[in-house]
Amino acid sequence: MKKKRIKKALVIRYLLLTAGMLIMILPMVFMISSSLRPNEMTFAYPPKLIPSLSEITGENYRYILGNASFFQYMKNTLFVAGMSTLLVAWIASMLAYSISRFQFQGRNLLYRTIIMTMLIPGLAMILPQFELAVQFHLIDNLWGVILFYTAWMIPFSTFLIKGFIDDIPKEMDEAIYIDGGSILTVYRMAIIPMASPSIAAVSIFNFLFSFEELAWSQTILRSDRLRTIPVALTQFFQAHNRTDWGFVLAMTCLSMVPIVILYILLQKYFIAGLSSGAVKG
Amino acid sequence: MNSNNRRKGTILVLLIVMIVGLFSGCTSNGTTATEAEEPITITFWHNYDAGAGQVEVLSALIEEFQAENPGILVDPLYLEWSALKNNVVAGATTKMLPDILRGDIGFVPLFQSLNVLVEMDTSFDDYAKAAETIMDAPNSTAAKGGHYYGLAANTNTKILYYNMDLVSTPPANLAEMWDIAEEISNDELTGFVEAWMGGWNLCQYIWSNGGDVLSPDYSTAEGYINSPIVVEVIQRMADLHEEGAFNGPSIDPGAPGDTDGMGTGKYAMTIDGPWKANDFATKYPDLNIGTMQMPAGDVDSIGVLGGEDFMMFKSSDDAHKQAAWKFIKFMTTKEAQIEMAKVGQMPVNRETLNSQEALDAMPLLPIFAEALETCRTRPVIPQWGDVSGIINTKATEAVLGLKPVKTALDEAAKEIDALLAK
């Protein structure tokens, strides 16, 4: 009897999940199907969710992939996202470790300031930050994007990783100290391996953020060969009077491929890494 | 201990790599101007429309220019209208500016107020000579306080586009145009579309009916923007909107855009610039579109002068300035202007305007040339962008019925006067 009830509950679960999922992916289906249709068909009335077979064309994809720039944009984007993610993983984990494990002067002040910076609207600082970028000769330079992204992503990442490190028992640290290790050895031998799920989890968020950030990269990156995908996409769309939807949607779909792969690869760590850090609040 | 040192070493190396990365950018940026034998590269920001083929024409023209001037390279960068302005704003204090910018005539007073533009008539001996080849009205948009801060690149004003399948007899005057819009509108069709409600869009109706936005010396809006003439103009729009005969994407963000709406027969009439003809031809080739000069109001048909100017920036050194000036002169020659006319840019070169080649490239040229004779420039003041924004806000509030027309315009007058007082 009980088994039957559980089975029924399970069916309801799947039904609910599938129904919700259908609503969630509807805009995506529309996006993918439109990327397979000729440009001018995108917003035809009445709207069509699924293109008929005769309409389907790979023309948009051929155009984007045949355009050598796309791979350059992708390379830039991956470089920016990868580099910023790595830098943040390195810097934030060190900060988190220091704040979590040691009582040093100004520790609370530092942690509070880190939390506070998360509360400031990001766009607000664009002008002073731009002036800074000019002073450091970072305009039209991928590092101008990477370094600022890194600085922006550090607070949130530190916050999450610190929560995770708080939960790691100190036995390992002690063992290393007894063997004559320093705090740097502890960082490398105990903290990095133990906190890796949480570092991986924030890295997904960070990668995603730097992969699609627009406002800042648009201000910094000017030459075509340095553009990242979001910038290229926007410029392309604006330069063509917001008409070539097919190309834009095809480019969007293509640009999602690396992130989907990354998500699938890391999703196991994703959940595990977030669990204790976030729970702590 | 050993491993500690190694660890420290790694961190130091990483830090150094980072700092080197930081500064590798400056070396690649800063060396161009110093060596004399190296060709001079001038950066050129513009918003030529790639969709209309203007960017291709620009590339061809640049190649031609570079062939004629071996020492100079032109590095063009497309930036959309607002990005163009925002990048100048962001770079104004730190001098991260291009050598040349080709942008909206409205940018001249704005950028001049930032003190970034080169005073071109005193900087180049042959400015007057170059300006002579250009029509006076367009070039007057580059003038401020007796000096010139730019050279006209192209000009335009607006004409009436109407769907000939929906509008059988074109209107004889503005009042008739509104009547037609009212008559033909139904659930599926909006008679008239206005893309925005700022000065660029409303001045033409106000001027044509004998009104104005500001006093002639630009000192006040009181008694002008809220005069009975303007109230009447806006009231008519509000009534038409109420009946579903007047709309636009800024009045109703859910409404179709003006080009697409005209193209798919959801709007019947619009008043817009020469680029619209291009948009319709490329995107909706089957559209049966009619064109005529903007219908006259109570006084005349007075359009708004639009267009773009070439501007130069104080941040460039002399060598770059000279090279940039050469390029600007090249872009305003008859040949270059005809090439641009072929892709929808209305020439400012006197010779070009009357040439058969230009006419072949731009069949609508006579209508525009006629409209240009009566059109007027918007006030050349740095606050104009904000003034225009206030007009848009208040007129839209009135058209939507959020406020009585008179109240909205009185508020506009007050806000504009506060702005002008600064």
Added chain:
Amino acid sequence: MAEWIKKKTKRQDPRLLILLFPGILMMGLFTFYPIIKMFIMSFFDWKIGFNQQSLFVGFQNYRDVFADPIARRSLVNTLYYLILTVPTQIVLGLGVALLIYRITRFSVTYRLLYYLPVITSWVVVALLFRYIFSNDGLLNYFLADVIHLTDGSVGWLSSRWPALTATSFLGIWKGIGWNMVIFLAALQAIPKQYYEAADIDGVNNWQRFRYITLPGIRGTLLFALVMLIIGAFNTYTPIAVMTEGNPAHQTEVVLTWMYTQTFDSLKLGYSAALSFIVTLMNIVIAVVLFRAFKAK
């Protein structure tokens, strides 16, 4: 032994500087410095350009913000967006997490598909949503011509509240996946023994949720609330793309108004003041939430 460890960790080990230096350098340079500069700017009529003099104006910018009806409206609109999106995202995200948590098959597929909206480009999906909610868009077509619920088109984007609601849908749609992931993580951290004990006691589903799950995810709930509230105050793209603040600034939110004031009106001091007011609101909300959760 313990003493010795304590000493070791308490002592100011100079190596700590190596750990702290890169982070402090990066944040100090690229975040703290601009923040301080913004704070200073908020007391000036800040001018940009060559050799421009900025005038000290005291609290005038702050007074201007409070006197500006559009700034006030943009704050109200932001709060409306916040109230609509934050609880909905949490409820739906938690709901999906609860459903996915207990299934074994296709769990990864569902996780991926629900997370997909999170990884799409904001600009592109905002454009798509503008089309979906436009007068001749997908939604009106569906309501009128497919299920005949309405006769004709509804102006979703045409006026203030419906338009803000439409943009909130975009925010919710794009946020559910993030909440799902966060709550899935929290659910997995709840010890299984609690549920087993509850099963023995024969409690019903609601009781399980109320007395085991909810207390177990309290920390995450607080975390999600704070992050989403910050996110709501940071809303820019949905509005900038779907309505552009139109008509007549009726749908302006804080960030779109700040952006217009910065780049169109060049009122830099004003924008700086506005951003500090928003920051202050964020801090107050965060502190109140922390207190409320701690008190329980």
